[in-house]
Amino acid sequence: MRIETVSTVEEITTEHVNGRTVIVIDVLRASSTMVTALTSGFDSITPVGTVNEAFALQSKNTVLAGEWHCEKIDGFDYNNSPTVIRKKDHTGKHLVLTTTNGTKAVEKAAKADMLLIGCFLNATACITEALVQNGDITIYCAGSRNEFALEDGLAAGLMVHLAKKQAPSIETCDFSKAMEACFLQLSKGLPDLLFTTTTGKRLTSHNYTDDIKYCGQIDILQIVPIKKENRILSKTNT
Numbered sequence: 001m002r003i004e005t006v007s008t009v010e011e012i013t014t015e016h017v018n019g020r021t022v023i024v025i026d027v028l029r030a031s032s033t034m035v036t037a038l039t040s041g042f043d044s045i046t047p048v049g050t051v052n053e054a055f056a057l058q059s060k061n062t063v064l065a066g067e068w069h070c071e072k073i074d075g076f077d078y079n080n081s082p083t084v085i086r087k088k089d090h091t092g093k094h095l096v097l098t099t100t101n102g103t104k105a106v107e108k109a110a111k112a113d114m115l116l117i118g119c120f121l122n123a124t125a126c127i128t129e130a131l132v133q134n135g136d137i138t139i140y141c142a143g144s145r146n147e148f149a150l151e152d153g154l155a156a157g158l159m160v161h162l163a164k165k166q167a168p169s170i171e172t173c174d175f176s177k178a179m180e181a182c183f184l185q186l187s188k189g190l191p192d193l194l195f196t197t198t199t200g201k202r203l204t205s206h207n208y209t210d211d212i213k214y215c216g217q218i219d220i221l222q223i224v225p226i227k228k229e230n231r232i233l234s235k236t237n238t
């Protein structure tokens with residue numbers, strides 16, 4: 001078993017995806033929003049690449065959420081905000097989500113054997129589920145606007161660290177080792193550290209400080225979102 005960590009959407013290749021378990025990480029905020037949405041009663045999430053695709057799926061049972069460059073989209077119910085979405089019980093509803101980076105990352109990993117969604121909030125549950133598959137794992141950081149995002153790398157590093165504890169013989173690529181070292185060095189600064197990253201600063205300028213604090217918490221949720229055809233479901237409901 002081997003873990004590869006990929007730093008951005010641009011870097012992912014078919015070799016990283018085919019025949020592997022892929023964990024998509026977009027800490028600020030798409031993967032944190034997906035994990036939280038399934039904890040808040042949503043039956044499923046449909047990630048889509050464009051606003052028009054989202055509107056095409058609108059119905060009385062759907063809720064539309066998303067952003068473009070952090071801003072809520074006109075006509076949508078919510079921004080891509082986990083702390084706002086979790087204020088309400090959404091039992092029986094389906095979430096349609098489109099975001100600047102995270103939903104594109106999911107799209108590019110569509111051919112994975114198993115595609116999971118991870119972040120700090122569900123780190124242990126997510127890597128544990130990936131290890132159960134007993135095959136190679138790709139930890140896929142979405143990044144932000146074509147660049148590596150430190151918050152994604154730190155969550156990847158945490159998962160690498162947890163994987164090594166659970167499966168000491170697991171091999172890792174050099175970038176995985178670097179991200180683990182980075183996490184071990186910087187983890188004491190969480191969640192406040194997230195305010196200093198590029199995406200953290202951007203979200204702060206749009207007043208999403210509650211989301212930043214929330215997304216920097218480790219293991220407060222046990223849900224593991226998994227992609228089945230074009231929907232994302234909670235692993236416990238599959």
Ligand SMILES: O=C(O)[C@H](CS(=O)(=O)O)OP(=O)(O)O
Pocket residue numbers: 026028029030031067069070071080099100101102103142143144145199202
């Ligand atoms: O608003 C978000 O949550 C971010 C915006 S940014 O482009 O990373 O600044 O989108 P996401 O797709 O969750 O990374």
